[in-house]
Amino acid sequence: MKMTGKHVILSLVCLVLGFIISxxxxxxxxxxxxVTDRQWQRDRAxxxxxxxxxERNLELQQDLQQKQEEIRSIEEELATGEQLxxxxxxxxxxxxxYNGEVKVQGKGVEVTLSDAxxxxxxxxxxxxxxxxSHVFKVMNELFISGADAxxxxxxxxxxxxxxxxxxxxxxxNGNQYPAPFVISAIGDPVVLxxxxxxxxxxxxxxVADNITVKIQKKDLVVLDPVIR
Numbered sequence: 768m769k770m771t772g773k774h775v776i777l778s779l780v781c782l783v784l785g786f787i788i789s790x791x792x793x794x795x796x797x798x799x800x801x802v803t804d805r806q807w808q809r810d811r812a813x814x815x816x817x818x819x820x821x822e823r824n825l826e827l828q829q830d831l832q833q834k835q836e837e838i839r840s841i842e843e844e845l846a847t848g849e850q851l852x853x854x855x856x857x858x859x860x861x862x863x864x865y866n867g868e869v870k871v872q873g874k875g876v877e878v879t880l881s882d883a884x885x886x887x888x889x890x891x892x893x894x895x896x897x898x899x900s901h902v903f904k905v906m907n908e909l910f911i912s913g914a915d916a917x918x919x920x921x922x923x924x925x926x927x928x929x930x931x932x933x934x935x936x937x938x939x940n941g942n943q944y945p946a947p948f949v950i951s952a953i954g955d956p957v958v959l960x961x962x963x964x965x966x967x968x969x970x971x972x973x974v975a976d977n978i979t980v981k982i983q984k985k986d987l988v989v990l991d992p993v994i995r
Contacts, residue, residue, distance in 0.1 A: 868992055871916050873953045875988035876960050878905050881947040881979040882935075895977045897946045899932040905950050908969045912962035914954040918990045920944045921951075925993060940993075956984040 880902065883895035906924060909917055917924045922939045931938040936945050952959060963969050963982055973980050 870990065870992050871953055872987060872989040873915070874956050875914070875951065875953040875985050876909075876956050876963070877983045877985050877988065878909075878950040878952075878963065879947050879979075879981040879983075880905065880950070880973065881981075883977040883979060896935060897937070897948055897978055899930045899937055901973055901976065901978055902930060902937060902948055902950065904969050904972065905963070908962055909950070909952040909954070909959060912954070912959050914952040914959060916953045916990050918951045920949055921991065923990055923993045951985075951988050951990060953988050953990060960984055 880897045882897055886892050886895045902919060906917055906919070919930070919939050920942075922928070922942060928940050929938075933943065936943045937948065938944075960982060970980050970982065
């Protein structure tokens with residue numbers, strides 16, 4: 768069969784076109800392979816970054832928990848120190864109160880001891896007046912019943928106080944006072960008042976000694992400090 772020029776040209780065109788298609792296919796395949804490799808490398812890098820970030824976050828969380836525990840421990844120590852300081856200050860204030868160094872006020876009771884209003888002519892007058900023993904009975908009962916502070920005729924009673932009877936007068940901390948004697952106490956009046964009025968107690972004993980006794984609950988008792 769005799770080939771013409773047209774057939775030769777057509778054959779050359781088909782050959783070139785086949786080569787181009789084959790080359791394009793091969794090039795596209797290589798590019799897809801390269802893209803796939805780059806994508807895999809990028810995905811791997813992202814995963815590694817996420818893993819590293821999660822591990823760092825875990826470390827930071829653990830460090831934060833440790834710091835929080837340390838802060839809580841410090842806060843507990845500070846709270847304990849503040850409580851100890853508060854207790855010390857409270858103890859000092861109580862000591863000053865007991866020593867009569869500061870003015871104090873609060874609820875309490877007031878006990879007034881007076882000489883008998885009538886003394887029979889044939890009787891000894893000393894049996895009808897207030898003596899230091901009567902004052903001591905009231906004062907001791909008040910302290911035993913929980914009084915925080917006590918004063919007699921305005922004189923605060925402390926560990927250094929002294930009470931002496933000189934006939935119709937009583938010397939309290941070096942100051943002489945005649946009857947009546949007003950004994951003021953700061954404390955719970957609900958406790959102090961019944962303690963004095965108990966059957967056979969201090970009031971009954973004083974009445975038996977011919978002493979006039981008056982007991983009053985007070986919403987406010989003010990006691991001045993000791994004058995040294």
